[in-house]
Amino acid sequence: MSVKAREVRLKSRPIGLPAPENFEVVEVSLADLGQGEVRVRNLWMSVDPYMRGRMYDRPSYVPPFQLGEALQGGAVGQVEASNNPDFKPGDLVESMMGWRDGFVALGGALQKLPAENVPSQAYLGVLGMPGLTAYSGLARIGEPKPGDTVFVSGAAGAVGSIVCQIAKLRGCTVIASAGSDAKLAWLKSVGVDAGVNYKTCGNLLDAVRAVAPKGIDIYFDNVGGEHLEVALEMARPHARFIECGMISAYNDTAPSPGPSNIMYVVGKSIKMQGFIVMNYWDMRDQFRTEMTQWIKDGKIKWEETIEAGIENSPKAFLGLFTGANSGKMLVKLA
Amino acid sequence: MSVKAREVRLKSRPIGLPAPENFEVVEVSLADLGQGEVRVRNLWMSVDPYMRGRMYDRPSYVPPFQLGEALQGGAVGQVEASNNPDFKPGDLVESMMGWRDGFVALGGALQKLPAENVPSQAYLGVLGMPGLTAYSGLARIGEPKPGDTVFVSGAAGAVGSIVCQIAKLRGCTVIASAGSDAKLAWLKSVGVDAGVNYKTCGNLLDAVRAVAPKGIDIYFDNVGGEHLEVALEMARPHARFIECGMISAYNDTAPSPGPSNIMYVVGKSIKMQGFIVMNYWDMRDQFRTEMTQWIKDGKIKWEETIEAGIENSPKAFLGLFTGANSGKMLVKLA
Numbered sequence: 001m002s003v004k005a006r007e008v009r010l011k012s013r014p015i016g017l018p019a020p021e022n023f024e025v026v027e028v029s030l031a032d033l034g035q036g037e038v039r040v041r042n043l044w045m046s047v048d049p050y051m052r053g054r055m056y057d058r059p060s061y062v063p064p065f066q067l068g069e070a071l072q073g074g075a076v077g078q079v080e081a082s083n084n085p086d087f088k089p090g091d092l093v094e095s096m097m098g099w100r101d102g103f104v105a106l107g108g109a110l111q112k113l114p115a116e117n118v119p120s121q122a123y124l125g126v127l128g129m130p131g132l133t134a135y136s137g138l139a140r141i142g143e144p145k146p147g148d149t150v151f152v153s154g155a156a157g158a159v160g161s162i163v164c165q166i167a168k169l170r171g172c173t174v175i176a177s178a179g180s181d182a183k184l185a186w187l188k189s190v191g192v193d194a195g196v197n198y199k200t201c202g203n204l205l206d207a208v209r210a211v212a213p214k215g216i217d218i219y220f221d222n223v224g225g226e227h228l229e230v231a232l233e234m235a236r237p238h239a240r241f242i243e244c245g246m247i248s249a250y251n252d253t254a255p256s257p258g259p260s261n262i263m264y265v266v267g268k269s270i271k272m273q274g275f276i277v278m279n280y281w282d283m284r285d286q287f288r289t290e291m292t293q294w295i296k297d298g299k300i301k302w303e304e305t306i307e308a309g310i311e312n313s314p315k316a317f318l319g320l321f322t323g324a325n326s327g328k329m330l331v332k333l334a
Numbered sequence: 335m336s337v338k339a340r341e342v343r344l345k346s347r348p349i350g351l352p353a354p355e356n357f358e359v360v361e362v363s364l365a366d367l368g369q370g371e372v373r374v375r376n377l378w379m380s381v382d383p384y385m386r387g388r389m390y391d392r393p394s395y396v397p398p399f400q401l402g403e404a405l406q407g408g409a410v411g412q413v414e415a416s417n418n419p420d421f422k423p424g425d426l427v428e429s430m431m432g433w434r435d436g437f438v439a440l441g442g443a444l445q446k447l448p449a450e451n452v453p454s455q456a457y458l459g460v461l462g463m464p465g466l467t468a469y470s471g472l473a474r475i476g477e478p479k480p481g482d483t484v485f486v487s488g489a490a491g492a493v494g495s496i497v498c499q500i501a502k503l504r505g506c507t508v509i510a511s512a513g514s515d516a517k518l519a520w521l522k523s524v525g526v527d528a529g530v531n532y533k534t535c536g537n538l539l540d541a542v543r544a545v546a547p548k549g550i551d552i553y554f555d556n557v558g559g560e561h562l563e564v565a566l567e568m569a570r571p572h573a574r575f576i577e578c579g580m581i582s583a584y585n586d587t588a589p590s591p592g593p594s595n596i597m598y599v600v601g602k603s604i605k606m607q608g609f610i611v612m613n614y615w616d617m618r619d620q621f622r623t624e625m626t627q628w629i630k631d632g633k634i635k636w637e638e639t640i641e642a643g644i645e646n647s648p649k650a651f652l653g654l655f656t657g658a659n660s661g662k663m664l665v666k667l668a
Contacts (some may be wrong), residue, residue, distance in 0.1 A: 238613075246600055255595060261589060267608070269606075
């Protein structure tokens with residue numbers, strides 16, 4: 001009796017903003033367990049802005065998704081059957097086997113979740129890749145010092161919302177940009193000093209200047225575009241720009257002009273550094289230890305936006321580009 | 335009997351490309367020597383692209399030049415008279431009292447030149463601020479490793495020509511961009527691996543790709559604009575961009591679009607860092623020791639382009655923006 005699972009495949013490459021028809025959900029039969037293999041039922045999967053890049057057919061730091069094949073991404077699941085001594089049914093595991101509700105893989109593709117008293121989906125967010133992205137990028141590139149002013153774009157997202165709170169724990173003043181007053185209210189409830197609603201503020205530069213009149217020392221960029229230009233304008237000498245993402249441009253069908261004030265990089269001795277989380281994988285243990293403690297102490301909070309069912313995973317993904325999520329966007333699979 | 339000197343004053347703020355009428359040469363009487371003061375006759379003065387920035391009336395890392403006042407810049411001179419026990423007539427000194435052929439200053443504004451067997455004007459170039467800029471920027475931001483491919487724009491200038499040679503000494507492959515075949519021929523004569531004449535090459539990206547098909551690890555930017563965009567395109571993962579200058583934009587009267595491919599900073603984990611030489615002043619002794627040895631060993635060579643007479647200093651300065659100089663642009667004052 002074969003076991004079934006459903007997976008989401010890339011049906012066509014999106015041009016501009018992705019649409020539901022770029023995806024298809026397909027039922028597949030899972031293979032019988034070979035030596036060392038484990039069958040997992042996914043409970044949660046992650047959708048993340050960086051996945052948009054993998055939908056282009058171009059060389060990048062990760063290979064492009066292939067047409068007609070299942071997408072990939074972070075997932076948390078539960079072992080259903082195991083032919084591997086390291087895993088037993090009921091174990092909670094994380095993997096990069098998202099975009100499907102069940103799968104068979106060698107044990108090496110799985111990591112058991114630590115036995116901490118946190119919801120398992122936190123390992124896709126605050127304790128997972130977005131959390132490590134926030135933690136490592138801020139530490140390694142931002143080098144925050146008490147008293148620094150930190151400007152965060154996409155501040156209500158999975159990464160940005162953690163950046164804001166870590167920066168507060170490091171003694172910084174935090175200015176957040178987000179796309180709704182509700183998001184900004186939540187950010188203020190976790191300690192952010194000032195917020196800018198970039199959709200309603202009018203002139204973004206004026207709005208940021210009003211709340212950070214002395215300028216910014218650190219810019220954590222999730223957005224690019226106008227936010228980056230404003231950050232260059234507001235940067236103080238020796239500012240550090242943590243270039244984590246530029247979601248405003250991910251769906252561009254033609255190149256947009258870059259920041260017209262890029263020359264400030266020279267005159268203000270700005271460090272603008274891009275990164276991907278794999279660069280700082282060496283910080284993972286330290287991150288999990290410190291973040292777990294912060295969570296236990298109530299010092300880091302998070303929000304989740306949840307879509308239910310594998311068939312709604314494209315919708316969840318598309319929502320990232322319209323700001324549908326507060327905090328981590330997740331798909332609940334079981 | 336008062337001693338006369340001539341100085342160059344900023345008569346009006348340039349709009350766009352500076353012109354001779356923005357400057358005026360004025361004869362002044364030097365004051366008698368007070369306690370601790372020294373009278374110096376300048377032999378050489380430096381003109382540098384960064385001075386253009388000081389002609390705008392705006393906040394920056396150095397205050398703007400003031401209308402009706404003498405400009406400032408690096409100079410090498412000889413002590414004529416001294417009321418300071420640390421200096422005696424005949425001593426060679428460097429100062430920031432350029433743009434004049436003589437002056438009176440406290441001894442603290444002067445530094446005696448080391449007694450090395452190099453021409454005194456080298457302390458305005460290869461052994462001076464441009465040399466330290468090349469040396470420190472390449473070391474601190476570029477972190478060159480043997481085998482790295484280094485792309486240098488403005489490669490025939492005072493800074494670029496030294497960057498090229500230091501990068502060769504560090505075991506790198508060096509690709510140079512300059513604006514004439516004669517400049518490129520000289521660069522190749524000192525070891526540069528390949529050159530691109532950006533004025534005649536047609537498509538700059540294609541031309542750079544042809545000589546650096548595997549991409550670049552380090553970009554030393556003196557130019558900005560299209561060169562920066564090409565460097566982003568050609569950058570390999572973890573490339574370091576040393577943002578020393580963007581001369582292509584110094585005379586812009588309106589903001590130009592920035593690089594349309596700035597998003598590569600994220601995807602390729604590029605570090606783009608601006609600096610001014612004062613940031614790395616701590617390297618000055620190490621720089622002078624190592625550079626002096628390289629010069630003695632014939633490992634570093636340099637070119638000079640010389641205008642004679644204080645009245646020709648504006649012409650020398652303007653020539654920086656039309657590529658009139660090969661190597662260091664100097665004004666010989668005596």
